[in-house]
Amino acid sequence: MSEIDLLIDGYWRWLRDKTAIKQLKDWTEITTPYLDRHNDYLQIYARKTETGFVLTDGGETLLDLKQSGCLMDSQKRQAILQTILNGFGIEQQDTELQVTATSDNFALRKHNLIQAILSVHDMFFLASSTIEALFFEDVADWLESVDIRYTPRVKFSGKSGFDHMFDFVIPKSKVASERIIRAINNPSRSTAQNLIMAWIDTKDSRPESSESFAFLNDNEKTIAGNVTEALRNYGITPVAWSQRDQFRERLVV
Template sequence: MIIEEVEKLLNDYTRWLKDKTILKQVGKDWVEITTPHLDRHNDCLQIYARKEGNGFVLTDDGYIITDLVNSGCPLESPKRQELLKTTLAGFGVQIDRDQLVVHATPDNFSLKKHNIIQAMLAVNDLFFLASPYVASLFVEDVTNWLELSDIRYTPNVKFTGKSGYDHMFNFVIPKSRKQPERIVQALSNPKKDAAEALVFKWLDTRETRAADSQLFAFLNDSNVSVSHSVIDALKNYALEPVLWSQREQAKERLAA
């Protein structure tokens, strides 16, 4: 893919973010920011900003954690708490009484806004299937499979993209004599919006990695089938979609 086409895609994405973002004054101190990013209910994610000294505080007002708990996904277990804190730490996001919070300056406001939105999406996706009907988290399943398959990896790696935004990936498998660097992302809810967000992360990040780096997207098809349009969209941008039910087909390439 030529660089001009990638540049246009990134510019189109940035323009879409700006055009679809809506601001609303809430009370005296807060501004509600409605973004075009969708949660698992297909509702637009919202964050709230308030002036604090010479900077700003941004919060989700407790929406993500409260929604998960109300949907039957308790987060009290030490393992889930550890996973939650590790995920948030990767984006520089704190948790305060169930609220996701970041502090920003005028200079890094856009970056911090990006980080808290990405953290909301990541936490939402991590626990999407963690309900009374599902025994484990999908990312845990992928972790266990990598370890049982003797595939070495580094978890929760953050890369800075060409845009200057940070992007978190679940696993990175280092380069070997036989294979290039392989980045692995687990999508527990592999719908169109999740695929588009992953494509942007990869396009923004790819130029900062080795030219032959590859990204494998593990798609959870345990309970529902994955749309062919999602698979085709990932392939069109040089990602490697791997259905969870067919994971053994990728084992040799990841283990080498």
């Protein structure tokens, strides 16, 4: 068994062992080891139906953003939210993020719902009602301003069979390999871990020379050293937003 196989097996073992189940009448509460932006364990809910299962966040994701002053009251924000949800096959039902599943694809749909919730939390972290530009948009604007070509919002299937969304892919050129970027608005142990596992799971399905970059928002706070160290340990290049120009030459070719 390769080192990557061992890492993936260890990840799924951690995920299984740290997941807690609680019955709430017709619903089952699933507490995951993933942390939200408040460092609380992320919870989702499942209910058996005649045709399979319904999985939902119970409306907690959008309610939390609303209570934090981040309203989905502009076309731009609604478009970004829908792009995230569509990428993972998640629907918005009133205030809930929701997906249906069968016994065969329950694990995949559960994974997709969790990843969508984490993406929404990170995308709108620290975004008040007076701030229009989100970090994803900042990165996209910068890439365009320095003539770096890219494809946005690309989803790759990992070795596990699960899907992972990356924010930008810069295609291979004659002199440079494919470069895969995720923009992390709230750099933390949890968001770094999420990217690391996504990269480990998908890198074997990409060309051998493909590189991974993490754009880290340091506008509001200093990035912890253990975050950048963890990323480097798994072959991911951390790019602090304040130092982005130092990496232009690696990305523009």
